[in-house]
Amino acid sequence: NAGVTQTPKFRVLKTGQSMTLLCAQDMNHEYMYWYRQDPGMGLRLIHYSVGEGTTAKGEVPDGYNVSRLKKQNFLLGLESAAPSQTSVYFCASSYTRAREYEKLFFGSGTQLSVL
Amino acid sequence: DQQVKQNSPSLSVQEGRISILNCDYTNSMFDYFLWYKKYPAEGPTFLISISSIKDKNEDGRFTVFLNKSAKHLSLHIVPSQPGDSAVYFCAARRAGNMLTFGGGTRLMVKP
Numbered sequence: 001n002a003g004v005t006q007t008p009k010f011r012v013l014k015t016g017q018s019m020t021l022l023c024a025q026d027m028n029h030e031y032m033y034w035y036r037q038d039p040g041m042g043l044r045l046i047h048y049s050v051g052e053g054t055t056a057k058g059e060v061p062d063g064y065n066v067s068r069l070k071k072q073n074f075l076l077g078l079e080s081a082a083p084s085q086t087s088v089y090f091c092a093s094s095y096t097r098a099r100e101y102e103k104l105f106f107g108s109g110t111q112l113s114v115l
Numbered sequence: 116d117q118q119v120k121q122n123s124p125s126l127s128v129q130e131g132r133i134s135i136l137n138c139d140y141t142n143s144m145f146d147y148f149l150w151y152k153k154y155p156a157e158g159p160t161f162l163i164s165i166s167s168i169k170d171k172n173e174d175g176r177f178t179v180f181l182n183k184s185a186k187h188l189s190l191h192i193v194p195s196q197p198g199d200s201a202v203y204f205c206a207a208r209r210a211g212n213m214l215t216f217g218g219g220t221r222l223m224v225k226p
Contacts, residue, residue, distance in 0.1 A: 004158070033213070040124065042117075042204060042216040043159070058213065090158050102149055102208050106158025 002026050006091050006107035013081045013114045021076040021110050023091030030096045032074035033058075033104065034066060036087040043090065049074055050096075081114045088112070118142045119207050121217035128224050134192040136220050138205035141186065145207040149214070150179060150190050153202045162203070163190070195224045 004025045013019055025032065030051050035043040045058030049068040063085060065077045074093075078085060088111050092104040119140045128134045136150075146167040151159035165172040165179045165188070172179050178191045192199055202221050206214045 035216075040218045042119070042121075042218040043206075044216070045213050048213060059215075092158070102147055102164065102206075102214055103161045104151075104159075104214070106160070108156065108158050 004091055004093055004105050004107040006089075006110050008110060009108070010111045011113070013078075013112065015082060015114060017081050018077070018079050019081065019112075020078075021089055021091070021112075023074045023076070023107060024072055025074075025091075025093040025105070026072065027093060027105065028071070029093035029105070030071075031094045032068065033092045033094075034064070034074065034076045035090045035092065036060065037090060037109075038087050046076065046089075083114045086112060086114045117218070118145075119205060119215050119217040121203075121205060121220045123220050124218070125221040125223065128195045128222065130197055130224055130226050131194045134190075134195045134199065134222055134224065136190040136192075136203050136205075136222065138188045138190075138217050139186060140188075140207050142207070142209060142215075143186065144209045145215075146210055147208040148179070148181060148188050149206045149208075150177075151204045151206060151216075153204065153219070159204060192222075195222075197224050197226050200224045 007022045033048040034046040047066040049055045052071040067075045091107040149164040150162040152162045153159040181188045202219045204219045205217045
């Protein structure tokens, strides 16, 4: 059982380049999320999705776009990378049953450096 | 403005002793609280949670205490083991909203 899988695990970009982070989950979860983790800042929500075809902004959405074309996949895009987007990115998913959707299942993360 | 704060970035404890990790929050509308544990190069994993209608929840060596009047929760690990060495995040939820995470506390349990 793979759970939540993120690709790539590491990436180095130059300022202005674009890339897409891929997230796949095999638990049939409705909710999916993208977080970034920065030292001392904890995990901050970038975008999330409550179902196939839906997306919503989180706490720090600027500079990112997302798509949820299939229930099992959630893509995070950076159109023009900036050094401030250097971070560790985590994808997560969860159920929608009452009191269950807070229990997030996380991928292992993507370390992104923007030079 | 961080609504969930973990004021201790790190904590060192001797194996077998108690570890106490603290978390403060400012939003009185939070009604559900969770702790996540994160090892290096891995994603966070759910550890334990507590509803705002309770003041204590226990799961094996892990106990979470909630003091609503002080807007404070704590995670107790007894006895601490070297395998507990990790970063611990507390998180809080307001009904209808997504989780808000604290900055994390790195726990080191020395053999």
